[in-house]
Amino acid sequence: MTLCLTAFAQLAFVQGDGERAALLAGAAEGLRQRVGLRAWPLQRQGEVQMVAQIRQVLGADRFDQEFAAGLRLNRQQAIAAIRDPRSTSTAAS
Numbered sequence: 001m002t003l004c005l006t007a008f009a010q011l012a013f014v015q016g017d018g019e020r021a022a023l024l025a026g027a028a029e030g031l032r033q034r035v036g037l038r039a040w041p042l043q044r045q046g047e048v049q050m051v052a053q054i055r056q057v058l059g060a061d062r063f064d065q066e067f068a069a070g071l072r073l074n075r076q077q078a079i080a081a082i083r084d085p086r087s088t089s090t091a092a093s
Helices: 002-014 018-035 041-058 060-072 077-084 086-090
Strands: none
Touching: 002 018, 002 041, 002 077, 018 041, 018 060, 018 077, 041 060
């Protein structure tokens, strides 16, 4: 699940939706934290780079807000954010 969330975060970023990318990256990290998983080392390097790029585009404050909202998403809410980009603001609330 977290691999898929990360991939969708990357896709959102490439498509120019930095807020959704930050939300999905946060969701992936939040789900991993809750179950006690860590990203694989090679995967982690790519995620760190992606997160840095998203933060640069959005600015630290906006990134932190969206990423923190993603951290709070449960699995169902994260799936909803993947399925419907418009659900991002609903899921983040």
